[in-house]
Amino acid sequence: MTEPRWLDDRRQRSWRAYLAMNSQLTARLHRQLQADSGLSLADFDVLVQLTGRPDGRVRVLELARALQWEKSRLSHHIARMQRRGLVAREDCPDDARGAYTVLTPLGRQAIEQAAPRHVETVRALFFDQLTAEHVDALQAIAHRVLSRLEDNAQP
Amino acid sequence: MTEPRWLDDRRQRSWRAYLAMNSQLTARLHRQLQADSGLSLADFDVLVQLTGRPDGRVRVLELARALQWEKSRLSHHIARMQRRGLVAREDCPDDARGAYTVLTPLGRQAIEQAAPRHVETVRALFFDQLTAEHVDALQAIAHRVLSRLEDNAQP
Numbered sequence: 001m002t003e004p005r006w007l008d009d010r011r012q013r014s015w016r017a018y019l020a021m022n023s024q025l026t027a028r029l030h031r032q033l034q035a036d037s038g039l040s041l042a043d044f045d046v047l048v049q050l051t052g053r054p055d056g057r058v059r060v061l062e063l064a065r066a067l068q069w070e071k072s073r074l075s076h077h078i079a080r081m082q083r084r085g086l087v088a089r090e091d092c093p094d095d096a097r098g099a100y101t102v103l104t105p106l107g108r109q110a111i112e113q114a115a116p117r118h119v120e121t122v123r124a125l126f127f128d129q130l131t132a133e134h135v136d137a138l139q140a141i142a143h144r145v146l147s148r149l150e151d152n153a154q155p
Numbered sequence: 156m157t158e159p160r161w162l163d164d165r166r167q168r169s170w171r172a173y174l175a176m177n178s179q180l181t182a183r184l185h186r187q188l189q190a191d192s193g194l195s196l197a198d199f200d201v202l203v204q205l206t207g208r209p210d211g212r213v214r215v216l217e218l219a220r221a222l223q224w225e226k227s228r229l230s231h232h233i234a235r236m237q238r239r240g241l242v243a244r245e246d247c248p249d250d251a252r253g254a255y256t257v258l259t260p261l262g263r264q265a266i267e268q269a270a271p272r273h274v275e276t277v278r279a280l281f282f283d284q285l286t287a288e289h290v291d292a293l294q295a296i297a298h299r300v301l302s303r304l305e306d307n308a309q310p
Contacts, residue, residue, distance in 0.1 A: 004271035011282050014290045017297035022177055023223045024304050068178045116159035127166050129299040135169045137292040142172035144284040149179050 025125060032121045037114035042077055043086065044118065047103070047111040050087065056103035057090065063101055086110055180280060187276045192269035197232055198241065199273065202258070202266040205242065211258035212245065218256060241265055 007015060030041040039047070049066050050056050058066075064074045078101055081087045086107035090100040127135065162170060185196040194202070204221050205211050213221075219229045233256055236242045241262035245255040282290065 004274055005278060006274060007277070007282070010287075011290055014294040014297075015277065015281075017294050017301065020223075021297040021300050022181075025300060026177075027223045028304060068175075068182045119159055119161055122162070122170065123160060125303055126170075126300055127162070129303050130296060132165075134292060134296050134299075135166055137289060138296060139169040139172050141285060141289050141293060142169075142176040144289075145176050145180060145281055146172065148280055148284050149183060 028125060029118070029121060033114060033118055036117045037110060039110055039114050043081060044111065044114060046077065046081060046101075047086065047107055050101065050103040050107065051111060056108070057100045059100055060098060081107075183280060184273070184276060188269060188273055191272045192265060194265060194269050198236060199266065199269060201232065201236060201256075202241065202262055205256065205258040206263065206266060211263070212255045215254055215256055236262075 006012075026041065033039050033041055033044055045067055046063070049058060049063055060074065060078065061071070063078075064071050067074065069077075078087060078089070082089055085104055088102045088104050090102050092099065130138075161167075181196065188194050188196055188199055200222055201218070204213060204218055215229065215233065216226070218233075219226050222229065224232075233242060233244070237244055240259055243257045243259050245257050247254065285293075
């Protein structure tokens with residue numbers, strides 16, 4: 001194998017800072033959400049997907065794709081949310097593509113209560129720190145990386 | 156409670172893109188690392204922390220802080236890595252601050268084998284998509300957000 005192209009200092013600093021921001025911001029948003037509403041960030045992400053559908057329901061496989069979670073992780077998570085009454089499962093016996101996950105009234109209430117504080121926290125910790133140019137640069141960066149990720153299944 | 160300040164379209168798009176990039180990039184880096192070396196991204200992060208210390212050892216509490224993981228999650232993870240021989244535990248009976256996690260020769264070998272492919276993947280998926288201005292903007296964004304996060308413990 002040829003000598004790996006290690007990151008230069010500039011990229012190394014940028015990468016380390018990006019990773020630190022991700023993990024610390026995620027941890028903080030998670031703690032805030034838990035303290036305010038008893039939801040985890042993962043619960044919140046699932047509920048956001050469901051509220052984004054006109055009839056509040058989505059197939060498990062589609063949900064896994066939208067969230068980019070492994071199927072087994074999602075199944076376990078959905079089962080736990082079901083036991084807490086946040087979602088329900090609806091089987092479709094005549095359709096091999098399997099079950100729907102459905103938003104319950106309790107699930108809708110939970111996210112409606114949680115969302116205002118969550119968005120305030122996202123503003124306070126994130127957007128209030130950035131210029132308009134930063135906001136646009138971040139979107140451009142994310143779109144470029146996402147295009148590359150969608151281009152092929154393996155690097 | 157007053158009407159929440161929902162994100163405007165520009166910030167909403169930027170936030171969604173940022174979240175999607177994080178989750179998809181993390182998932183891809185994790186799969187690549189697993190396929191190439193059998194390490195998870197979490198294993199990799201722990202091993203990076205250990206190789207960054209002159210004597211390859213760190214206290215569990217300090218490791219939790221550096222990684223921004225909850226203590227219980229880290230303890231479980233370290234126990235699994237110990238069973239695989241990647242790290243060892245060293246107690247210090249005369250010190251109430253507790254045990255060290257120590258890099259083993261097998262752990263060092265694992266990260267030395269995994270790192271070159273991992274950095275190539277980070278380049279291919281991430282840095283090769285960005286301009287020098289993007290790299291600097293990302294670092295600026297991350298530093299601003301991290302400063303805010305360090306400023307106070309709660310939003």
